[in-house]
Amino acid sequence: MDAPMREGEADKVEAGSTLAERTYLQLREDIITVKLAPGTLLRETELMRRLDVGRTPVREALLRLQRDGFVDVNGRRGTSVSTIDISDLSAIYEARATIESWATRLAAERLREPERREARKLIEELAAFSDPPEVEPLLALDRRIHRFIYRAAKNPYLFDTLDHYHNLSLRILHVATRRFPELMTGLDKVLHEQTQMLEAVCRGDGETAERIALHHVLGFEQEVRKII
Numbered sequence: 001m002d003a004p005m006r007e008g009e010a011d012k013v014e015a016g017s018t019l020a021e022r023t024y025l026q027l028r029e030d031i032i033t034v035k036l037a038p039g040t041l042l043r044e045t046e047l048m049r050r051l052d053v054g055r056t057p058v059r060e061a062l063l064r065l066q067r068d069g070f071v072d073v074n075g076r077r078g079t080s081v082s083t084i085d086i087s088d089l090s091a092i093y094e095a096r097a098t099i100e101s102w103a104t105r106l107a108a109e110r111l112r113e114p115e116r117r118e119a120r121k122l123i124e125e126l127a128a129f130s131d132p133p134e135v136e137p138l139l140a141l142d143r144r145i146h147r148f149i150y151r152a153a154k155n156p157y158l159f160d161t162l163d164h165y166h167n168l169s170l171r172i173l174h175v176a177t178r179r180f181p182e183l184m185t186g187l188d189k190v191l192h193e194q195t196q197m198l199e200a201v202c203r204g205d206g207e208t209a210e211r212i213a214l215h216h217v218l219g220f221e222q223e224v225r226k227i228i
Contacts, residue, residue: 024061031070032171040081092169093221104213105206107152
């Protein structure tokens with residue numbers, strides 16, 4: 001059985017979550033972080049043994065992952081982790097840019113004091129990164145920051161949409177950084193932009209927060225485009 005998901009790297013699972021939900025989240029996390037690489041065959045019996053669950057939770061999880069675009073079902077070949085095209089990253093970032101920047105403005109305008117304290121802790125974590133920062137911990141923290149913004153916007157429809165797009169782009173990033181290590185040469189810029197964005201959110205400066213978020217999303221996409 002795999003080790004449990006660490007807080008901050010995967011979704012926090014509520015105590016009342018169903019076994020199928022927990023199975024889905026674990027498999028999705030393994031696919032996003034490429035522990036289950038694109039093209040990997042997903043045999044039910046192996047997944048049942050690996051996750052220590054029954055057949056029904058596995059089947060329900062695979063159906064959800066298929067709808068999400070993480071799993072392909074082929075009548076002849078069976079069920080497998082969907083393949084990816086790194087060029088898809090541009091299309092996903094294009095979809096994220098406007099709605100994510102808008103969500104960041106909403107987060108700044110709707111932030112409450114407990115969330116402001118949470119944002120300050122995230123800023124402290126960004127400041128604590130070594131130079132140059134390590135890829136995997138930075139991607140994990142980046143994910144937590146984005147999900148914090150999505151939650152702080154207090155719009156469940158925005159949250160679900162952006163979380164899905166971010167998960168898709170994060171999987172591509174995990175693959176891309178392995179194939180093209182030069183993508184990570186500008187990580188200090190990512191740290192700086194994330195810090196500026198969170199500081200604007202803490203100040204309640206929606207206009208600045210929106211502008212930084214838009215530049216952050218589009219700027220990184222442009223860097224990826226140069227390489228791939």
